[in-house]
Amino acid sequence: SQTIHQWPATLVQPVGSPLSLECTVEGTSNPNLYWYRQAAGRGLQLLFYSVGIGQISSEVPQNLSASRPQDRQFILSSKKLLLSDSGFYLCAWDRDNSPLHFGNGTRLTVT
């Protein structure tokens, strides 16, 4: 069966520090991968998606970037965090029109 791993579960970082969140999927190949964010009082917002290695599409211009160095690995990064980057970050995957499958998320607090 397929599983998605996302870490860390919680993270507290100072403003201006870098960020790296990692997500890996097991049990499938060539999935579509997604990063979503939920800010306080908002719905889940799509940040990036990827249909293959090295292919990244950005939905919202912002202080973040994404990379897909391997087929089942998706990384969310920032060089310098802002207070507004605080939120709940979710990685997800799908394939062949299946519903999105989400990881357990990372709660990021920028102080």
Next chain:
Amino acid sequence: DQQVKQNSPSLSVQEGRISILNCDYTNSMFDYFLWYKKYPAEGPTFLISISSIKDKNEDGRFTVFLNKSAKHLSLHIVPSQPGDSAVYFCAATTNYGGATNKLIFGTGTLLAVQP
């Protein structure tokens, strides 16, 4: 601009009764709608979906109704159980059957089922 809206942040229902969660949308190009359920400290999990060519889809205790003219969908849970207590997200896409699943989510409704 919030294209998918869940205007009720929370809902409390007695066990055994019906829970009705509502969702409104503004984009008439949405062609597929989904409901996700989220427990604390976990990611959302898919619950049920409906294509825009249908007006009802049922799966066990869960039924989703779609009213395209009103741009409204609802999730009915009958009978409600304490284990149904969670946050429910409504989502929609204009890309059904496409290469990717670019979903637009609502803000969620916290359902509390009282024993």
